Amino acid sequence: MVKSDTLEMLRKEPGAEDMDFSWLDDPAAERGMRVVPSKRGLTLEDISVGTYGDPPEETRNQSGRMRGSAPRPDAQNIGAHWIIKSESWSESAMMLYEEALQRQWSSATDIPWEEMPELDEDLELAMSQLCTFLTQVEFIAGDLPAKFAPNISAEHFETGLFLATQIMDEARHLDVFRKRALANGIGLLQAGPGAVGLLAAQSFLDMTASLHLVGEGFVQSMFRMGELIAHSEVDKKIFRLAAQDESRHVAFGIMHMKHLLKNEPERREEIHTYLDRMEGQVGSTPNQSGLTGGGDTTEALAILLGGGKSEKQLDEGYTKLMAVRKRQFNEYVHRLDVVGLSDRRERMHPRIRAFLEPKKN
Amino acid sequence: MPDSTTQASDEEQAPAKQADTPPEFKRPPLDMRWANAPTERPPLPKDLGPEGFTLRKADVGSYGWAPDHWPYQNDTPRGAWPAPEDKRGLLAPYTIYDKHEVWAENAADLYELAIRERWAPATEITWGSIEPLAEHTEAALDQIYTSISEQQYNSNQVLMGWLGKISYGYHEVKLYLSTQVFDQARHVEAFRKRALSNGGGLGVQMPGFMHRTVYGAFKFTEFIFYTNILRASFLLGICEASDKLARSQADRELFEHTANDLRRHSAYGVDHLKYYLRAASVNRNRVNTWVARGEAMMAADLQRDTALREALILALGDTIEEGKAALKELRAAQLQKYLLTLEAASIYNHGEALVPAFQEAIESP
């Protein structure tokens, strides 16, 4: 509230006859805020304080009013926003948003394209095929969070902001793998069935389970083994940078699932059904081994991992591919532990269970 | 920055026992049919220059050619050899397959430009430059910042929603729009941070007529008119009044960075609208309907938003009378910007066809 003598002075000014000033006189929003930057600058976490901080579990705000600001009784109602916090909240959203801003990179200038060596033709073909697959599926991971963005209440705007960074990251991934295929003389090759199926997610939780925990998790594990796949420093750098981005996406999803399980424990079995589906226990196509389960991309990966297509190289390539797959499954199980779904080990598809390291205590 | 990987702290435990043996794996015979996909072999990129390997440089020949109608209803990348019909997986939920519905010739360049011009509010605004202000001046600025943050969140939510409707073949557009999403996210948080920095807080929410209209857009071009033409012109007008509004280095930086982003949004909007209008003469009538609707709804907001009106008056002038005169100037500048933007998009002399309520709201603010 502005001091009464200030208000008095304003009201007496020439021209003030048609001024209302009630927004100064009786503000419904908290004032006196003096947030200060922390060592990482002025972050979302720094400003999440007082009534501007942690939102309540349930809100009736359907108008797009930003959390903490003063309501108007005549505000238009959008009617599309989720009212329950745990539906979309992730404790890591603020930190991951700021991290994403600090760790942006450019496919045009941060990849040393001019240092691209000429590769053996089979390796270049295989890399182009892998990149064709990746550029095909990468933006599905942008389209899917985009689908839910209109539902994120302004009370939970940090989630909306995080989703914006994921969309930006996936744009860069679509772009960098496309450019990589076009950078060394081969171009794009054979498109595959893609990942449109992921877009069928019907709830935010369905998305974080199927896309973040499983799909992007598998991709992240593979990118982390980029040193084995890549045959040039250029390619290694692409995988390294993309892996860093995927880590944020995966972390967001995991922390969403964890928060949700804590607040809505009755949805545990629902999560298992999403994972059953992703592990290939529902339907007939066990294709969720994250790039290593068969088909054109798998063969291209094996050639890259083995260093060529001779019998000996292919043997080595497929052996390493099994190591990638093993890492994918074990990191998946580790994520399940973090979410609070350690019980899933027991009911996991045997095809996956066979790859698992024994549980650590 | 902390690493966001998912490693838990309790991981360094006793070494794991030997794993169970994975199932017997039989490696498939070499196939490599994918290597014979009859796609175009691009030239090696050269003379990259300071802008690097841009989309424009990468997408040469058939890779750079976007057809009027995109024929593949899945995520087939443009220039790749499509999978046979029976191996294309689910048909995607995309609804936009015609170029004129989304295209802008400058999308690929704006995408790269946005990446070069990205900024981080947390670390690139001189937050320490903000000095204590008279209570009512701070409250007035906070009210203006509240409105900017809120409208950008609204634009962003709905823009994200549209992304998932645009087919994969127009990747330049999807990529450009992703940068706009990223820009708008920054605007949401940057102005919120500023409002909470100097002894104030957020102000009153907006009436929301434009919010509702943005949500309600039935067509992508309609949505782009509301956000990238109408809203962007008006917000740009505010950012460009920074000489009157800003009270600190931080304020000026916020307005400058935001204005720079908005100029890209406006450039996409202009190019797209022009492309849409050229595609068929009937489109002009459609655009006229959206223009009238947008103006009427913007007028409804302007007329009801007492807090924002008074905040602008207090922030723009040293006295109320000065502020009122300056607000009139600001509205005239915003209108001028809007009309010039429409003109660039090939809608001429629109000043004579403004919705009366809108004209009234501008002329008697």
Ligand SMILES: [Fe+2]
């Ligand atoms: Fe990605």
Ligand SMILES: [Fe+2]
């Ligand atoms: Fe991702």
